[in-house]
Amino acid sequence: MAAEEGKVDPMKQFTIEPLMGSDGWQLADGFNIAFTNSALWMAITAILVTVFVAGGMKRQVVPGRWQMAVETLTGFIDDLLEANIGKAGRKYVPYIFTLFMFILFGNLLGLVPVGVIPGVHAFTFTSHFSVTGVLAILSFSIVLIVGFAKHGLHFFSLFVPKDTPFLMAIFIAPIEFVSFMVRPFSLALRLFVAMMAGHVLLKVLASFVIAGGGAGPVLGAAVGIPSFILMVAISALEILVAGIQAYVFALLTSLYINDAENLH
Secondary structure (H helix, E strand, O other): OHHHHOOOOOOHHHOOOEOOOOOOOEOHHHOEOOOEHHHHHHHHHHHHHHHHHHHOOOOOOOOOHHHHHHHHHHHHHHHHHHHHOOHHHHHHHHHHHHHHHHHHHHHHHOOOOHHHOOOOOOOOHHHOHHHHHHHHHHHHHHHHHHHHHHHHHHHHHHHOOOOOOHHHHHHHHHHHHHHHHHHHHHHHHHHHHHHHHHHHHHHHHHHHHHHHHOOOHHHHHHHHHHHHHHHHHHHHHHHHHHHHHHHHHHHHHHHHHHHHHHOO
8 A cells, every 4th residue: 555655657747637626617618718737837937937028128237147147048039030030030039039938937947846845736838739739839820921921822932942843843842831731740749748758757767766765775775866866867957958948949930930031
């Protein structure tokens, strides 16, 4: 019985739970709009990003650390867009910056050890495909809107490389079209898999530490200590992954917008 209680379910951390019950939140067609732990952590992330940006907009002549951090990140996104889109990319800075910061803060908050506080559990909403999928669809929608608004039906030339012979274009165009339509799926899947895999690995290692603690001093030291050290190392790696995945999402979004802006 004690062994059963000591087990750690690596997938339980991804369970979406209503915080105020699900009764009374039911809509037509079976939809439920109850406020969940996922929604809570998204709201916390949105608030923290807003506070972070607002606190760094004091425009002091001699900027403090906070202002310097915000200006550095804004400049980083501005340089990213200029390198991939050109001067026309500057108008997308607010969106790409917000997207980058929202994903970055969401990834990092899921690693904060608030579980030491009874009844409080961090939730990494970027480990759910539904969340990353919505972010990817939003970015893909901007690409389509910009592409058709700026180029009209000429936007379809994106699927046929310049100076491609007609016979080759017949085969290349469908492949390019499928590749283009898969973009939002791959964009969402990359972030979802990266965050989910890291958290599952941490939970598995945590189960080794717990199991080692109840297996006696010798076996506990042989299993628990290496697992704990590996947990610390993986946690540090996950902090790096959190930043890299936010950057990759922003980078790929800027590249897709470049296709809409400049075609071939």
